[in-house]
Amino acid sequence: MAAKAEIAGQAAKTPTDIEHEELISGSEAIAHAVSLADVDVITAYPIRPYDTVMQYVAKMIANGDFDCEFIVAESEHSQFEIVKHASAVGARVFCGSSGVGWMYAFEALTVTPALRIPMVAMVGNRALDDPGAFGVEHNDALAVRDLGWMLIWVDNAQEALDTALIAYRVAENRKVFLPCAICTDGAFLTHSQYSVKVPSKAQVDRFLPPYKRDDLLLHPDNPITIAPQVNEDWVMEIRKQNDEAMKRAKGVIAEAYREFKEVFGRDYTNSMFIEEYMTDDAEIVLLGMGTISMPARVTVRKLREQGKKIGFVRLKWLRPFPTEELRKSLARFKAVGVIDRDYSFGSPSDGGVVFNEVRAALYPLAKRPLMSGFIAGLGGREVTIENITQMVEMLEKSVQIGKAEPETHWIGVRE
Amino acid sequence: MGLGHVGCQGCAAALAMRYVLKALGEKTIVVLPACCWSVIAGPFPHSALKVPVLHSAFATGAVAASGVRAMLDVQGDRETTVLAWAGDGGTFDIGLQALSDAAERSENILYVCYDNEAYMNTGIQRSSVTPFGAWTTTTPAQTPKLEPKKDIIAIIAAHKIPYAATATVAYPEDLVKKVQKAKNIRGTRFIHILAPCPPGWKVPSELSVTLARLAVKTRLFPLYEVEHGKKYTINLVPESLPVREYLELQGRFSHLSEEQIKEIQDAVDAKWEELQRRAAYGV
Numbered sequence: 001m002a003a004k005a006e007i008a009g010q011a012a013k014t015p016t017d018i019e020h021e022e023l024i025s026g027s028e029a030i031a032h033a034v035s036l037a038d039v040d041v042i043t044a045y046p047i048r049p050y051d052t053v054m055q056y057v058a059k060m061i062a063n064g065d066f067d068c069e070f071i072v073a074e075s076e077h078s079q080f081e082i083v084k085h086a087s088a089v090g091a092r093v094f095c096g097s098s099g100v101g102w103m104y105a106f107e108a109l110t111v112t113p114a115l116r117i118p119m120v121a122m123v124g125n126r127a128l129d130d131p132g133a134f135g136v137e138h139n140d141a142l143a144v145r146d147l148g149w150m151l152i153w154v155d156n157a158q159e160a161l162d163t164a165l166i167a168y169r170v171a172e173n174r175k176v177f178l179p180c181a182i183c184t185d186g187a188f189l190t191h192s193q194y195s196v197k198v199p200s201k202a203q204v205d206r207f208l209p210p211y212k213r214d215d216l217l218l219h220p221d222n223p224i225t226i227a228p229q230v231n232e233d234w235v236m237e238i239r240k241q242n243d244e245a246m247k248r249a250k251g252v253i254a255e256a257y258r259e260f261k262e263v264f265g266r267d268y269t270n271s272m273f274i275e276e277y278m279t280d281d282a283e284i285v286l287l288g289m290g291t292i293s294m295p296a297r298v299t300v301r302k303l304r305e306q307g308k309k310i311g312f313v314r315l316k317w318l319r320p321f322p323t324e325e326l327r328k329s330l331a332r333f334k335a336v337g338v339i340d341r342d343y344s345f346g347s348p349s350d351g352g353v354v355f356n357e358v359r360a361a362l363y364p365l366a367k368r369p370l371m372s373g374f375i376a377g378l379g380g381r382e383v384t385i386e387n388i389t390q391m392v393e394m395l396e397k398s399v400q401i402g403k404a405e406p407e408t409h410w411i412g413v414r415e
Numbered sequence: 416m417g418l419g420h421v422g423c424q425g426c427a428a429a430l431a432m433r434y435v436l437k438a439l440g441e442k443t444i445v446v447l448p449a450c451c452w453s454v455i456a457g458p459f460p461h462s463a464l465k466v467p468v469l470h471s472a473f474a475t476g477a478v479a480a481s482g483v484r485a486m487l488d489v490q491g492d493r494e495t496t497v498l499a500w501a502g503d504g505g506t507f508d509i510g511l512q513a514l515s516d517a518a519e520r521s522e523n524i525l526y527v528c529y530d531n532e533a534y535m536n537t538g539i540q541r542s543s544v545t546p547f548g549a550w551t552t553t554t555p556a557q558t559p560k561l562e563p564k565k566d567i568i569a570i571i572a573a574h575k576i577p578y579a580a581t582a583t584v585a586y587p588e589d590l591v592k593k594v595q596k597a598k599n600i601r602g603t604r605f606i607h608i609l610a611p612c613p614p615g616w617k618v619p620s621e622l623s624v625t626l627a628r629l630a631v632k633t634r635l636f637p638l639y640e641v642e643h644g645k646k647y648t649i650n651l652v653p654e655s656l657p658v659r660e661y662l663e664l665q666g667r668f669s670h671l672s673e674e675q676i677k678e679i680q681d682a683v684d685a686k687w688e689e690l691q692r693r694a695a696y697g698v
Binding site: 040041043068069071073074075077078079081082083084085086087088089090091107108111218219220222223224225226227228229230231233234 | 441442443444446453454456458459462464465466467468469470471472473474475478479480481482483485486487488489490495512513515516519520
C-alpha cells in the first residue's frame with residue numbers, strides 16, 4: 001500500500017484516519033485499540049501467546065502510525081510496575097501477559113487495584129506450568145479475581161478491540177479507577193484472524209475522554225504520598241472504598257456500552273454482562289467464557305435440529321460479577337451446565353471456578369435449576385461438538401432423575 | 416524533608432534523605448520500594464517528606480522510577496528529578512535485576528541506595544550486602560556471615576552508566592556535591608550511601624556519623640566516583656587507620672577473632688590498591 005502511494009506521489013493515508021475493515025487476529029485488534037486510544041506508556045515482556053500484541057505495537061511505532069513510550073522490560077514484574085507508576089503520573093497505560101508470566105507479576109497485579117490504578121491489560125490466557133503447555137486455560141487471569149481487577153472474557157477479535165476501548169473508558173472513570181484485564185483465549189483468539197471493523201480516531205476521541213487524575217496526580221506541585229504505610233488504622237476503610245468502586249463499575253460499564261452504540265453503531269446493550277444464544281424457549285443451557293462459545297453454539301444448532309431445547313449463555317464479565325443478570329437468566333431453565341476451562345482443586349464439589357461462582361450466585365433463588373460443572377479444554381485441548389453433546393446428555397439425564405449427580409464432570413479426559 | 420520522621424535514634428538513612436533532598440530541591444518525585452524508609456516518613460496521614468512519594472513493591476525501585484520518568488517525558492517535563500530511594504536489600508538483592516535493566520536502557524533516573532548492610536526494617540537479617548564476619552539475626556555470632564559484601568559499584572559501573580559514586584553521611588559536602596552533579600547528568604545515575612544503623616550494628620546512636628567517618632578513614636568504604644564505567648576518581652585519600660578501629664566499636668563484630676580481623680584488613684588493603692590502580696590507569 002505504502003509503495004503504491006509512493007509511486008503515485010501521494011502521502012499515504014494512515015489507516016486510523018477512517019473507519020475500515022481488516023482481517024486481523026485478536027492480538028492485532030487489541031494493538032489497534034491501544035493505538036486508537038492514544039496510550040502514553042506501554043511495557044512488554046515476551047511470553048506466548050500474549051507477546052504477539054507487543055510485536056504489533058512495536059511495528060506500529062516503527063511505521064510511524066503510533067507514538068508512545070514503549071519499554072520492553074526485563075520481567076513481567078517490572079513491566080507491570082513501570083506502567084503502574086506511569087499511570088500514577090497521569091499516563092494512559094497498557095500491559096499484559098500470559099500464564100506463568102502473569103503469575104510472575106503477581107505482586108504488581110496485587111498492588112495495582114489496591115492503589116486504584118486504572119491500568120488496562122490483556123491476558124492471552126495460557127495454561128500455567130507445569131507441565132508446559134501453550135494452550136488456553138483460565139487459571140492465570142482467575143488468580144486475580146479477588147483483588148479488584150475487572151475481568152472480561154471476549155470471544156472474537158471485534159469484541160476484543162471494542163472491549164479494549166470500553167475498558168479504558170470504564171477503568172479511567174474516577175467513580176471506578178480500577179484496572180481491567182481483557183482475557184483472550186490463547187491461540188483460539190490471540191492468533192486467529194477475524195474480519196474486524198477498525199474505527200476511526202475521530203470516533204474513538206469522541207468516545208474516550210482524556211485520563212485525568214486531578215488531585216491524585218503524582219507531581220512536584222501536588223506532593224502527595226501514594227501507598228503510605230497505614231496499618232490497621234485505615235486498611236478496612238480503604239478495602240471498603242475498593243469494594244464500592246467495584247460495585248459502581250457495573251453502572252459505568254452499562255453506560256459505556258450505551259455510549260459505544262451511539263458512537264460506533266455496534267450494539268452490545270442486550271449482551272453487556274452475559275450473552276444469550278438460542279435461550280428463548282430453552283430448557284437446558286450451557287454456560288462458559290471466551291471462545292468455548294464457538295463449539296457451544298454449533299452444538300446448540302445441531303441439537304436443535306434434533307428438536308432439543310438447548311441454549312448457550314456466555315459469561316463476559318466475571319468481575320464485576322453479574323449476579324442479578326445471571327439469576328434472572330438462569331432461573332428460567334431446568335438445568336444449567338457450566339463449562340470451566342480452569343480447575344480449582346479441593347473446591348466445593350471439586351468444581352471449576354466459574355461453576356462454583358455461578359452456583360453460589362443462584363443460591364438465594366426460590367426456584368433453582370439443576371447445576372452441573374464440566375471441566376474441559378484444559379491446556380488448549382479442543383472442546384469438540386461430541387464433548388458438548390455429551391455434556392447436554394448428562395444434563396438431560398439429571399433433569400430426568402431430578403438430581404445432578406455427580407456435580408462435576410471432567411470431559412474429554414483419556415482414561 | 417520536614418520534622419517528625421519516625422526513624423530510630425541515630426538513623427543515618429534519615430539523615431541521608433535530608434541531605435539528598437536538600438541537594439535536589441522541590442522538583443523531585445521519590446519512588447520508594449519497601450525498605451526502612453517505608454516507615455521512616457511516618458504512617459498515614461503523617462509524612463515527614465514535602466515531595467511527592469510513591470511507595471512501591473520491594474523489587475521495583477529502578478523500574479518504578481522508569482515508569483514515572485516515562486510519563487514525565489510524555490509530558491515534556493525535563494525539570495523534575497525522579498529519585499529511586501532504596502535500601503541495600505532492595506538494591507543488591509531483590510531489586511538488582513530491575514536496576515540492571517533500567518541501567519541497560521539508560522533510564523533517566525537517579526538511583527540512591529542507602530546501605531545499612533542488612534534487612535534492618537524486618538529485624539536485622541543478612542543481605543548480600545552484610546559484610547564478612549558480621550552478626551545478624553540469621554547469621555548468629557557462632558556462625559557469622561562468611562561471604563564478603565557484594566561490590567555494587569563494580570556491578571553498576573559495568574553497565575557503563577554515566578555516573579556512579581559512593582558517599583556517606585559523615586561527609587555531607589561531598590554527598591551533596593555528588594547529588595547535585597548527578598542531578599545535572601542525563602541517563603542512569605547511581606549513588607551508594609553507607610548509612611550506619613545503630614540497632615542493627617549494635618552501637619550507641621550517637622556513633623552513627625563517627626562510624627560512617629571511620630568506614631572512610633579505614634579505607635573500608637572509600638569515597639569515589641565512576642564515570643561511564645571507566646573514569647575512576649577517588650575523592651578523598653584518607654590517613655589509613657586500621658580497620659580494627661571501625662570494627663571494635665560495633666557489637667555485630669564483637670565475636671571476631673584476630674585472624675578474622677586480619678582477613679578483613681587484608682581484603683580492605685587489596686581493594687584499596689585495586690581502586691587506586693583503576694583511578695590511575697582506568698579499567
